[in-house]
Amino acid sequence: MREEFMLVVKKFGGSSVANKDRIFNVAQRCIEDYKAGNDVVVVLSAMGDTTDDLIGMAESINPNAKKRELDMLLTTGEQVSVSLMAMAMQALDVPAVSLNAFQVMMHSTSRYGNARFKRVDTERILHELDSRKIVIVTGFQGVNKYDDITTLGRGGSDTTAVALAAVLHADKCEIYTDVDGVYTADPRIVKNARKLEVVTYDEMLELASLGAKVLHNRSVEMAKKYNVELVVRSSLNRSEGTVVKEASHMEKMLVTGVAADKNTARISVIGVQDKPGIAFNIFDTLAKNNINVDIILQSVGREGTKDISFTVADNDLENAIKVLEANKDRLTIQQITWEEEVAKLSIVGAGMMSNPGVAAKMFESLYNSRININMISTSEIRITVLVDEKDIEQAMIAVHDGFAVND
Amino acid sequence: MREEFMLVVKKFGGSSVANKDRIFNVAQRCIEDYKAGNDVVVVLSAMGDTTDDLIGMAESINPNAKKRELDMLLTTGEQVSVSLMAMAMQALDVPAVSLNAFQVMMHSTSRYGNARFKRVDTERILHELDSRKIVIVTGFQGVNKYDDITTLGRGGSDTTAVALAAVLHADKCEIYTDVDGVYTADPRIVKNARKLEVVTYDEMLELASLGAKVLHNRSVEMAKKYNVELVVRSSLNRSEGTVVKEASHMEKMLVTGVAADKNTARISVIGVQDKPGIAFNIFDTLAKNNINVDIILQSVGREGTKDISFTVADNDLENAIKVLEANKDRLTIQQITWEEEVAKLSIVGAGMMSNPGVAAKMFESLYNSRININMISTSEIRITVLVDEKDIEQAMIAVHDGFAVND
Numbered sequence: 160m161r162e163e164f165m166l167v168v169k170k171f172g173g174s175s176v177a178n179k180d181r182i183f184n185v186a187q188r189c190i191e192d193y194k195a196g197n198d199v200v201v202v203l204s205a206m207g208d209t210t211d212d213l214i215g216m217a218e219s220i221n222p223n224a225k226k227r228e229l230d231m232l233l234t235t236g237e238q239v240s241v242s243l244m245a246m247a248m249q250a251l252d253v254p255a256v257s258l259n260a261f262q263v264m265m266h267s268t269s270r271y272g273n274a275r276f277k278r279v280d281t282e283r284i285l286h287e288l289d290s291r292k293i294v295i296v297t298g299f300q301g302v303n304k305y306d307d308i309t310t311l312g313r314g315g316s317d318t319t320a321v322a323l324a325a326v327l328h329a330d331k332c333e334i335y336t337d338v339d340g341v342y343t344a345d346p347r348i349v350k351n352a353r354k355l356e357v358v359t360y361d362e363m364l365e366l367a368s369l370g371a372k373v374l375h376n377r378s379v380e381m382a383k384k385y386n387v388e389l390v391v392r393s394s395l396n397r398s399e400g401t402v403v404k405e406a407s408h409m410e411k412m413l414v415t416g417v418a419a420d421k422n423t424a425r426i427s428v429i430g431v432q433d434k435p436g437i438a439f440n441i442f443d444t445l446a447k448n449n450i451n452v453d454i455i456l457q458s459v460g461r462e463g464t465k466d467i468s469f470t471v472a473d474n475d476l477e478n479a480i481k482v483l484e485a486n487k488d489r490l491t492i493q494q495i496t497w498e499e500e501v502a503k504l505s506i507v508g509a510g511m512m513s514n515p516g517v518a519a520k521m522f523e524s525l526y527n528s529r530i531n532i533n534m535i536s537t538s539e540i541r542i543t544v545l546v547d548e549k550d551i552e553q554a555m556i557a558v559h560d561g562f563a564v565n566d
Numbered sequence: 567m568r569e570e571f572m573l574v575v576k577k578f579g580g581s582s583v584a585n586k587d588r589i590f591n592v593a594q595r596c597i598e599d600y601k602a603g604n605d606v607v608v609v610l611s612a613m614g615d616t617t618d619d620l621i622g623m624a625e626s627i628n629p630n631a632k633k634r635e636l637d638m639l640l641t642t643g644e645q646v647s648v649s650l651m652a653m654a655m656q657a658l659d660v661p662a663v664s665l666n667a668f669q670v671m672m673h674s675t676s677r678y679g680n681a682r683f684k685r686v687d688t689e690r691i692l693h694e695l696d697s698r699k700i701v702i703v704t705g706f707q708g709v710n711k712y713d714d715i716t717t718l719g720r721g722g723s724d725t726t727a728v729a730l731a732a733v734l735h736a737d738k739c740e741i742y743t744d745v746d747g748v749y750t751a752d753p754r755i756v757k758n759a760r761k762l763e764v765v766t767y768d769e770m771l772e773l774a775s776l777g778a779k780v781l782h783n784r785s786v787e788m789a790k791k792y793n794v795e796l797v798v799r800s801s802l803n804r805s806e807g808t809v810v811k812e813a814s815h816m817e818k819m820l821v822t823g824v825a826a827d828k829n830t831a832r833i834s835v836i837g838v839q840d841k842p843g844i845a846f847n848i849f850d851t852l853a854k855n856n857i858n859v860d861i862i863l864q865s866v867g868r869e870g871t872k873d874i875s876f877t878v879a880d881n882d883l884e885n886a887i888k889v890l891e892a893n894k895d896r897l898t899i900q901q902i903t904w905e906e907e908v909a910k911l912s913i914v915g916a917g918m919m920s921n922p923g924v925a926a927k928m929f930e931s932l933y934n935s936r937i938n939i940n941m942i943s944t945s946e947i948r949i950t951v952l953v954d955e956k957d958i959e960q961a962m963i964a965v966h967d968g969f970a971v972n973d
Contacts, residue, residue, distance in 0.1 A: 231649035
């Protein structure tokens, strides 16, 4: 009755395969699934600090190494992981085979260091699964149209796992990390934070982009697009983890989670001319310099001018100011001010869009804790406020308590 | 006038790329050739002890790891070397590109750990050379018909270099090592040993199989088959090295070199029946147990029996005795004796075949030094004697002096 069994894709990060004991721990967990009759595809990152070590070697030889060669170098890390994992499973008497991006044929775009999957072949993997092997695939890497090796950038191994789950029509895609799921807030700060059983793709996307570093946005976006059921769980314990899936069959919670992000800075451009096209020009200039702008607030200034404030990531601040200074006259900017010590606090929940009282409740919680709100930004399922960085932890607790996210 | 320039394949072993300084040293040497207008293809081994380290990791996880997975693991070593080398050349402002066995398509047989090349594609390499890049290829590895990675076994990177030189019709194939050429004898033992300017493929094959560990036989055999001109030279100095090529235009030296091999043991089977098929049965039994037999000596024994002596490699001795004991009755063996402390001494030279006095001269030199000869074996261009291991160094010097190989 093979039909009753599942096809599961399981992804383990670098710390889960950092040494021999952990490799065997992962092998055991995969073998349990396999022995229960399931088809198992495993996606691995490079062991522990391997990728950083390889980058260090490259930088010592050429600090401006071409990304093509960096990708050629870095992808050896995952190849080491997958071959050692296959050996571990074979040592436990389970047939296993390791495959790299060439062997699977994970077709990607050409962009080295930040490629995206275009097409993933299934023939080789299905052939190996048919002969009842556990298939272990290198995460993070692809092959472009020149037959060159690419890497996928941040969160690449998660993306590999989701892509394989999508093309193989896997029943689920388990992402193993060092936390045991997605929480209503960072449990290191909010003591009564609670692990969520289920979140929607959209909620996860908002949470991921707001500093809950459990899953990378790209993998969640791909999971949403191909309707892959994700499970976020720990490689260190047997906790059930959090399921990420479509909302349809879920009860919509008012607020699913609270997220904080300290990696943000505010910039204000003062006294710009109040005429059409000026705001566009400002943000267009920043975009062309690869500076991502987040929350934007526009207010009326003196004498037919206006003031525009917006946030950027901390590491873009210096460059943003330089770009604005260089274009000050053209953009009709009278003055530029900035503030680095700010942080974003967000609440996320699919139930929000039909409940206008949520924002008011959030502001009330913050007001009761005497926390000043600098800026506000909202989407259908998210409300974000900018507060002073020193206030962020207190703000998190206040808002979490205010919505009793824990109940 | 591109037509006047050469296509050169240059191979560097693991010690030549063991660290940053050595990588840049190799890069510089390749760049000199490139800037002189030549097309340059570089073949590299894994850095320093990388391969041993990877084998150590594998053994700690699974001492009986499948060779397929070992090959998947080990081949990452060369991929690291080639990408770092490309970065080094780019740091020196020379365009370079690294390619692995998949990218070149080095088609090999299926046998993991000891594959052989079946076919090597040239399209990608020629394309990169056409755009005036130095092309850096992973040595030691191939891809089999299952799209799996194989390794070529001992001397694999030399073989890769010769295979590429053959299919690319290279003008020469330079094998860089830590010695600066092929010597008339081991210069650590025979102080007046002289570097040879030229040796024939056949002489090199005899020397290589007799313990002159400069080149592996497989690469010399392939070079002979495809008429690839080999140059053995040092990566540490600018010495011209030794050219290995066809004999046609060379003056044939009487004796080209003297080689010693301590890795040998003698076995004697005493009192076997003197009837047809018995000797064949003995060597067939050993061959079926993967035991290579070298020098064979047969002598008349007592009462219609004969005694057969032969040599095997030291590490085959134990197994050979076990196999012979197990088949003692069937092979009509009355007694088995053996001696581990023996060594082979050989003289090699293409001029030998037309000069019957060479053997006598060798024996005379040994006799004058009071060195006892246990067994003798000859080929058209080689004479080998078996002596006690304690005598081998003195024997080398005596024979080298006797032929004045140095003149």
